[in-house]
Amino acid sequence: MATQHSRSAARIMMAPAVFLLLVWMLVPLSMTLWFSVRSYLPLRGGDQGFVGLENFTRFVTSSAFWPAILTTLIIVGGVLLISIVFGILLAMLLDQPMWGQGVVRILVIAPFFVMPTVSALVWKNMFMDPVNGLFAHLWRFFGADPIVWLSDASVFSIIMIVSWQWLPFATLILLTAIQSLDSEQLEAAEMDGANPLARFAFITLPHLSRAITIVILIQTIFLLAVFAEIFVTTGGAFGTRTLTYLIYQRVLESQNVGLGSAGGVYAIILANIVAIFLMRIVGKNLDR
Amino acid sequence: MGRITLDKVQKAFGEVEVIPPLDLTIEDGEFVVFVGPSGCGKSTLLRLIAGLEDVTGGQIRIDGNDATSVPPAKRGLAMVFQSYALYPHMSVRKNIAFPLRMAKMEQAEQDRRVQAAADVLNLSDYIDRRPGQLSGGQRQRVAIGRAIVREPSAFLFDEPLSNLDAALRHGMRLEISELHKRLDTTMIYVTHDQVEAMTMADKIVVLQAGVIEQVGSPLELYKTPRNLFVAGFIGSPKMNFFHGAEAAKHDAHTIGIRPEHLTVSTTEGTWKGTVGVAEHLGSDTFMHIHPEANPSETITVRVGGEFSATHGDTVFLTPADDNIHRFDADGMRMG
Ligand SMILES: Nc1ncnc2c1ncn2[C@@H]1O[C@H](COP(=O)(O)OP(=O)(O)OP(=O)(O)O)[C@@H](O)[C@H]1O
Numbered sequence: 257m258a259t260q261h262s263r264s265a266a267r268i269m270m271a272p273a274v275f276l277l278l279v280w281m282l283v284p285l286s287m288t289l290w291f292s293v294r295s296y297l298p299l300r301g302g303d304q305g306f307v308g309l310e311n312f313t314r315f316v317t318s319s320a321f322w323p324a325i326l327t328t329l330i331i332v333g334g335v336l337l338i339s340i341v342f343g344i345l346l347a348m349l350l351d352q353p354m355w356g357q358g359v360v361r362i363l364v365i366a367p368f369f370v371m372p373t374v375s376a377l378v379w380k381n382m383f384m385d386p387v388n389g390l391f392a393h394l395w396r397f398f399g400a401d402p403i404v405w406l407s408d409a410s411v412f413s414i415i416m417i418v419s420w421q422w423l424p425f426a427t428l429i430l431l432t433a434i435q436s437l438d439s440e441q442l443e444a445a446e447m448d449g450a451n452p453l454a455r456f457a458f459i460t461l462p463h464l465s466r467a468i469t470i471v472i473l474i475q476t477i478f479l480l481a482v483f484a485e486i487f488v489t490t491g492g493a494f495g496t497r498t499l500t501y502l503i504y505q506r507v508l509e510s511q512n513v514g515l516g517s518a519g520g521v522y523a524i525i526l527a528n529i530v531a532i533f534l535m536r537i538v539g540k541n542l543d544r
Numbered sequence: 545m546g547r548i549t550l551d552k553v554q555k556a557f558g559e560v561e562v563i564p565p566l567d568l569t570i571e572d573g574e575f576v577v578f579v580g581p582s583g584c585g586k587s588t589l590l591r592l593i594a595g596l597e598d599v600t601g602g603q604i605r606i607d608g609n610d611a612t613s614v615p616p617a618k619r620g621l622a623m624v625f626q627s628y629a630l631y632p633h634m635s636v637r638k639n640i641a642f643p644l645r646m647a648k649m650e651q652a653e654q655d656r657r658v659q660a661a662a663d664v665l666n667l668s669d670y671i672d673r674r675p676g677q678l679s680g681g682q683r684q685r686v687a688i689g690r691a692i693v694r695e696p697s698a699f700l701f702d703e704p705l706s707n708l709d710a711a712l713r714h715g716m717r718l719e720i721s722e723l724h725k726r727l728d729t730t731m732i733y734v735t736h737d738q739v740e741a742m743t744m745a746d747k748i749v750v751l752q753a754g755v756i757e758q759v760g761s762p763l764e765l766y767k768t769p770r771n772l773f774v775a776g777f778i779g780s781p782k783m784n785f786f787h788g789a790e791a792a793k794h795d796a797h798t799i800g801i802r803p804e805h806l807t808v809s810t811t812e813g814t815w816k817g818t819v820g821v822a823e824h825l826g827s828d829t830f831m832h833i834h835p836e837a838n839p840s841e842t843i844t845v846r847v848g849g850e851f852s853a854t855h856g857d858t859v860f861l862t863p864a865d866d867n868i869h870r871f872d873a874d875g876m877r878m879g
């Protein structure tokens with residue numbers, strides 16, 4: 257894209273996509289902003305006019321708000337931690353030459369293709385069911401009382417389900433990063449007297465830092481919006497009500513579109529804070 | 545100390561035997577160069593000595609001690625890789641200090657050694673830069689710096705200069721030779737550059753398909769190549785070979801004569817021929833001559849200084865008789 261001409265040509269060709277994206281984003285965004293300053297109760301009188309910032313204050317002062325934020329952060333953080341730690345381990349494992357490598361890699365990627373609703377239902381009914389679930393059988397086999405996962409360890413259960421879905425993504429990105437590591441660097445470190453642990457800490461991990469930040473960035477944006485997994489398992493009960501779920505309840509269960517929209521605006525702000533924060537780290541890592 | 549002995553060392557990758565049993569002794573303080581065509585096993589041999597590959601059979605001894613199953617870090621050798629293999633996220637200082645840090649040396653001693661290495665290699669000005677911000681030659685020096693701080697008993701170089709341009713390569717060649725003189729440490733150096741091999745080595749090891757064809761000083765190999773392969777491999781431009789009648793005159797199956805041992809005249813000589821391509825370098829003239837007796841062949845001649853001859857000219861060649869190399873039917877040197 258060196259010349260003036262090719263640059264303007266590029267702009268013209270990009271225009272339709274940019275336009276589509278803008279409309280796609282701007283229409284829902286402005287509708288959310290519009291409803292957030294109105295009292296709109298579809299089943300109780302409909303649109304009752306402008307109310308200023310009342311929805312915003314009501315949303316944050318509700319007793320459900322801060323717990324929801326906390327739950328959101330715990331779930332996002334937990335899933336990130338699990339998917340990155342296990343992602344690195346799996347990626348290193350898959351990088352080893354072994355028999356049936358191709359098949360194993362496809363199997364590892366598979367969970368990513370399962371729809372969230374389906375995988376959550378599979379986990380709920382096949383693994384975590386306190387009577388018929390596989391875990392219950394396992395616990396009973398060792399003579400223990402089965403855990404009632406979705407009510408006693410509800411947040412952890414959600415983290416587990418969502419991690420299972422996102423682990424393949426992290427593994428895939430980290431695997432490509434590991435494969436791009438120059439093996440001579442590891443050999444040089446080996447000759448320099450670094451044991452396997454030191455080689456991991458001083459060579460492999462720094463090499464992966466860029467891939468890790470990319471995984472964090474992309475996953476966080478999607479994880480903030482996790483919904484189906486909560487909807488089909490706990491329905492927001494037992495302390496699993498995230499910000500997204502709270503908004504859903506305000507709009508559809510309480511039929512208060514204005515209040516929900518105000519929550520939506522908070523969600524946008526939260527996502528942006530996280531995104532800016534992450535961009536900074538990524539920017540620092542990508543600079544090198 | 546750094547006396548390295550290979551005793552029937554052998555290496556196979558699965559079914560493929562890359563290095564058949566091989567014996568070699570490298571004396572303390574020697575500068576040994578491995579040369580050979582691409583894929584002949586030079587790197588593999590070096591990596592066996594380094595411990596980065598396991599031997600399939602045989603024994604490697606360092607200073608008389610069996611090192612065959614000693615891990616690479618414990619062998620007291622340092623290696624400089626062709627790609628330099630610097631750690632991209634560490635500064636030059638940290639790169640050089642890495643082996644010392646792994647050895648848990650105390651900080652003051654680490655700093656002293658890093659500084660000393662940086663001084664020797666003229667790295668002080670960019671000691672806080674990352675490898676990505678250095679030129680090829682500077683990276684090369686960092687790699688050497690990382691090797692020398694450990695004070696190893698021998699250095700292993702795998703084609704360290706092949707990524708550099710000609711001028712820089714010449715400079716680094718001198719620097720490495722100088723370093724060898726100063727440190728007086730064993731160095732094993734892999735290359736396929738003739739000039740590097742001839743100028744730097746105390747001892748050249750010529751390899752072909754994992755087999756040692758000849759071991760000797762550069763001039764020994766130049767003057768008395770043991771067989772046709774070494775004769776053709778050492779020396780640039782390549783030695784000219786003659787078979788059949790010409791060879792029979794000297795009671796040999798094949799005779800070889802180097803381009804610099806032929807005299808050229810426009811009036812008289814042993815062989816008559818026409819000039820094909822003439823390369824005028826100023827200091828030398830290389831001519832590719834098609835002999836009249838067999839015009840499809842090419843004889844290369846080197847004439848010192850300028851020789852005015854162009855395509856199609858008729859010239860006469862005369863070999864210097866005492867510089868003719870004679871080989872028997874098996875390609876081995878005679879007499
Ligand atoms: N890991 C490996 N597995 C199988 N074969 C290998 C392996 N490493 C090297 N080889 C084979 O061993 C032979 C020698 O390789 P090596 O790298 O030692 O050659 P080289 O002399 O260093 O060549 P070059 O001058 O091109 O670097 C080659 O035929 C190569 O294909």
Ligand SMILES: [Mg+2]
Binds near residue numbers: 588
């Ligand atoms: Mg090689």
